Amino acid sequence: MSVKGKNILLGISGGIGSFKACELLRLFVKAEAHVRVVMTEAAQHFITPLTFQSLGAEEVSLDVFDPKPYSLEHVAWSDWANILVIAPCTANVIGKLANGIADEVLSTQAIAYAGPILIAPAMNVKMYNNKAVQRNITYLKSTGVHFIGPETGALASLITASGRMSEPGTIFARARQILLGRNDLKGQHVVVSAGPTREPLDPVRYISNYSSGKMGYALADAASAFGAEVTLVSGPVELAPPPGVNVVRVETALQMQDEIDKACAGADYLFMAAAVADFRPASYQKQKIKRSGESLNLTLQANPDILKSLQKNRPRKVIGFALEVENLEARAHDKLRDKRLDMIVANNPSEEGIGFGSDFNRITIIPRGGKTVRTERLPKYELAIKIIEEAINLSHAQPVPQIQPGAPGRHVPQIQRGRARGGRTYKRRP
Numbered sequence: 001m002s003v004k005g006k007n008i009l010l011g012i013s014g015g016i017g018s019f020k021a022c023e024l025l026r027l028f029v030k031a032e033a034h035v036r037v038v039m040t041e042a043a044q045h046f047i048t049p050l051t052f053q054s055l056g057a058e059e060v061s062l063d064v065f066d067p068k069p070y071s072l073e074h075v076a077w078s079d080w081a082n083i084l085v086i087a088p089c090t091a092n093v094i095g096k097l098a099n100g101i102a103d104e105v106l107s108t109q110a111i112a113y114a115g116p117i118l119i120a121p122a123m124n125v126k127m128y129n130n131k132a133v134q135r136n137i138t139y140l141k142s143t144g145v146h147f148i149g150p151e152t153g154a155l156a157s158l159i160t161a162s163g164r165m166s167e168p169g170t171i172f173a174r175a176r177q178i179l180l181g182r183n184d185l186k187g188q189h190v191v192v193s194a195g196p197t198r199e200p201l202d203p204v205r206y207i208s209n210y211s212s213g214k215m216g217y218a219l220a221d222a223a224s225a226f227g228a229e230v231t232l233v234s235g236p237v238e239l240a241p242p243p244g245v246n247v248v249r250v251e252t253a254l255q256m257q258d259e260i261d262k263a264c265a266g267a268d269y270l271f272m273a274a275a276v277a278d279f280r281p282a283s284y285q286k287q288k289i290k291r292s293g294e295s296l297n298l299t300l301q302a303n304p305d306i307l308k309s310l311q312k313n314r315p316r317k318v319i320g321f322a323l324e325v326e327n328l329e330a331r332a333h334d335k336l337r338d339k340r341l342d343m344i345v346a347n348n349p350s351e352e353g354i355g356f357g358s359d360f361n362r363i364t365i366i367p368r369g370g371k372t373v374r375t376e377r378l379p380k381y382e383l384a385i386k387i388i389e390e391a392i393n394l395s396h397a398q399p400v401p402q403i404q405p406g407a408p409g410r411h412v413p414q415i416q417r418g419r420a421r422g423g424r425t426y427k428r429r430p
């Protein structure tokens, strides 16, 4: 389930962090949610209702006694909403919610609301540390109200302390996670790679491919919605970073290998969705290559196979992607074995209206030792959720297969004697 089509009630109270609620509203609107805004009177000293209307709020409510149709039924919005997000939430509003006080429009809607509530407190550190405020927060948490932040950082008073409202992206990601209702990946570290790599020829030219990065970004976004801490190692793409995700930007395959290796230390999952260039120019020309003659010969050199090269930092579950235009499933099975993956996601980019650059795809998910799942054409975010569900369901009991020296389609070790992963000793075939 995504945020698309969901009804978001965004409450704004009178704190200096209220300007950040504009960005939060934009994130919900961009995700195609319906947003209604409820502002306290104090909030209107900091920011105007017009700002939220202009940014895409469908309605803005300011007064319990407002004679507009919605407000006649002063708690009607609380039946409409799928989630109530209060950001920023003042000490005052926290106190009212904890004590059942409904003396203006936000607290009235909130107290009448039976669905999930997410509060992003923001206040001066002395207010935040106040015993009554802390008691109110503890009480609300015990009733199932979700809290995010506050963060430690520079407050309005310019001192660095706890009390700063969480960033809009982080609040959005948490709200989406609450709406998804899944927390399976909480406490787990997921690494996702996305996009193409660029292999430079000279200061102005490079070799690359058509990968848009959309599938990898959707995976990072969805993993975050499942509660994971996500590192997205991204090649050059035109996409906004998914909210709440740590993005590491790279250009070349070698940089990607390096950053993935670092990110995978202690990670639980790797989703290798990047379209890493198989080859790079054997030499980089420091000066722009001049046009001369009718042809130019380029010598290319193989890039490392990042999945095969994962050694000591190999995450618990490694998921690869196969892009094939022929014999899709047979080749995906080969790749699954060859690269000792736990699961592979295969797709054919030559099908009309899916794949590269598109927001849609049709995929085949092949878990090692499990049942193959073939999807219909779906938005990439929906597919990302399916892929993550399948990855979560992968049996922990399935051991990673050992390399069989000389077996067809498998890596043949170049040394006389050595140790395969898992400690098995093998001999090279004569």
Ligand SMILES: Cc1cc2nc3c(=O)[nH]c(=O)nc-3n(C[C@H](O)[C@H](O)[C@H](O)COP(=O)(O)O)c2cc1C
Pocket (backbone or CB within 6 Å): 012, 013, 014, 015, 016, 017, 040, 041, 042, 043, 089, 090, 091, 092, 093, 122, 123, 124, 127
């Ligand atoms: C400049 C300024 C900044 C304020 N910032 C905050 C804040 O970040 N958090 C907070 O709890 N109160 C803050 N206050 C105090 C609240 O605005 C005040 O308690 C108000 O009554 C809250 O009303 P409300 O909860 O109905 O929005 C601030 C007041 C001023 C004048």
